[in-house]
Amino acid sequence: MKTLFINIKELLQVRELHIDKVSGTDMSVLPKIENAFLLVEDNIILDFGPMENCPALQNAITIDATDRVVLPPWVDSHTHIVYAGNRIQEFVDRINGLSYEEIANRGGGILNSAIRLNETSEDEIYEQSKARLEEIMQQGTGAVEIKSGYGLSVDGEIKMLRVIKRLKENYPIAIKATFLGAHAFPPEYKENHAGYIDLIINEMLPKIANEHLADYIDAFLETGYFSVDETIKIMEAGKKYGLPAKIHVNQFTAIEGIRACVKYDALSVDHLEIVTDADIEVLKNSKTMPVALPSCSYFISIPYTPARKIIDAGLPLALATDYNPGTTPSGNMNFVVATACIKMKMTPEEAINAATINGAYAMGVSATHGSITKGKRANIILTKPIKSFYELPYAFGTNLIERVMIEGQFI
Numbered sequence: 001m002k003t004l005f006i007n008i009k010e011l012l013q014v015r016e017l018h019i020d021k022v023s024g025t026d027m028s029v030l031p032k033i034e035n036a037f038l039l040v041e042d043n044i045i046l047d048f049g050p051m052e053n054c055p056a057l058q059n060a061i062t063i064d065a066t067d068r069v070v071l072p073p074w075v076d077s078h079t080h081i082v083y084a085g086n087r088i089q090e091f092v093d094r095i096n097g098l099s100y101e102e103i104a105n106r107g108g109g110i111l112n113s114a115i116r117l118n119e120t121s122e123d124e125i126y127e128q129s130k131a132r133l134e135e136i137m138q139q140g141t142g143a144v145e146i147k148s149g150y151g152l153s154v155d156g157e158i159k160m161l162r163v164i165k166r167l168k169e170n171y172p173i174a175i176k177a178t179f180l181g182a183h184a185f186p187p188e189y190k191e192n193h194a195g196y197i198d199l200i201i202n203e204m205l206p207k208i209a210n211e212h213l214a215d216y217i218d219a220f221l222e223t224g225y226f227s228v229d230e231t232i233k234i235m236e237a238g239k240k241y242g243l244p245a246k247i248h249v250n251q252f253t254a255i256e257g258i259r260a261c262v263k264y265d266a267l268s269v270d271h272l273e274i275v276t277d278a279d280i281e282v283l284k285n286s287k288t289m290p291v292a293l294p295s296c297s298y299f300i301s302i303p304y305t306p307a308r309k310i311i312d313a314g315l316p317l318a319l320a321t322d323y324n325p326g327t328t329p330s331g332n333m334n335f336v337v338a339t340a341c342i343k344m345k346m347t348p349e350e351a352i353n354a355a356t357i358n359g360a361y362a363m364g365v366s367a368t369h370g371s372i373t374k375g376k377r378a379n380i381i382l383t384k385p386i387k388s389f390y391e392l393p394y395a396f397g398t399n400l401i402e403r404v405m406i407e408g409q410f411i
Helices: 024-028 088-095 100-105 110-119 122-138 154-170 193-210 228-240 257-263 277-283 294-300 307-312 333-344 348-355 357-362
Strands: 002-012 032-041 044-050 060-064 069-071 074-076 141-147 174-182 216-221 246-249 268-271 289-292 380-383 401-406
Touching: 024 307, 024 348, 074 333, 074 357, 088 100, 110 154, 122 141, 122 154, 122 401, 141 357, 154 174, 154 193, 174 193, 174 228, 193 228, 216 228, 216 257, 228 257, 246 257, 257 268, 257 277, 277 307, 289 307, 289 357, 294 333, 307 333, 333 348, 348 357
Parallel strands: 002 060, 002 069, 074 141, 141 174, 174 216, 216 246, 246 268, 268 289
Antiparallel strands: 002 032, 032 044, 069 380, 380 401
């Protein structure tokens, strides 16, 4: 089946040739065609261009996109949307003055989510998680990475990854699964880090690999969580099972974690609220994508990733939500893009590049997602009538999405 969009006010992120990512000054360039057409067939982008070159088709569904912008859906390369319950009380605790670390030390945070998850059935976790997935699809997300990390036990981690697998099987959105057993140390291993890392490497990983449950491996490389040396062991073990690393790092402190991630070929380093000059130098000439999570900074009032420092150094940058029950209970990429512009001083062009093509790179789907390119998946956002794509971050509290197409079908 062919679908032809005509009279598109602005067709954004058009790339004649495939590229993996954009970096530095190239991030300020967002290729577009004004008064454009877009032709898709089944689940593939077939053609696009200015309206004067629009083909005359008798057998296509035609959609008049007058005054509307068309762009590829958001690619959210860092989420934790599979979880049980919520952490509303911690939200109030932070308002009353408790820090992230203080909440964690009182048994809250990740450990709180782990208790709830291990008490909840796989079917119930699936039902809760699919509601979140359906919501972010309606908000314009067309590809998403989902992490485990709230099990912190063999059975709990595998339960989470099986839920992610079910979501993959039942929804058209592209999903990548990341094994994050190294999210925190369970209480019983608080004084025995080596024992828990042994459990991850020698019990969890073989079972996960045997069931083909994960695409990537992750660890929370941070003071008070997993050290550089402990994270290296996790990355090395992941490599043996063909799982590239995507690592939480530099959220609160800079402890040479980025250097280790680059050395072990991490696909991405995520958070980066704290970035040193040495970190910037290490990332140069690497294949590792820096990923910023501005709605996390917004929600728990920590510094924002220094986007200007990263981009002005010639590096790429991706944007993602960090959707999780404790520090970012939102998967709205529209808000992420707006916040990146407002709080991180990224231009709309840079923010959209970061949330599409660079996000696709950060979750390993840039060959099929992240741009309007012939042969890529027929995934699009069709906006409501707007003056310019600049309105997307400008009107940050307004839903400007009219329809979302994933795999050639409107959802």
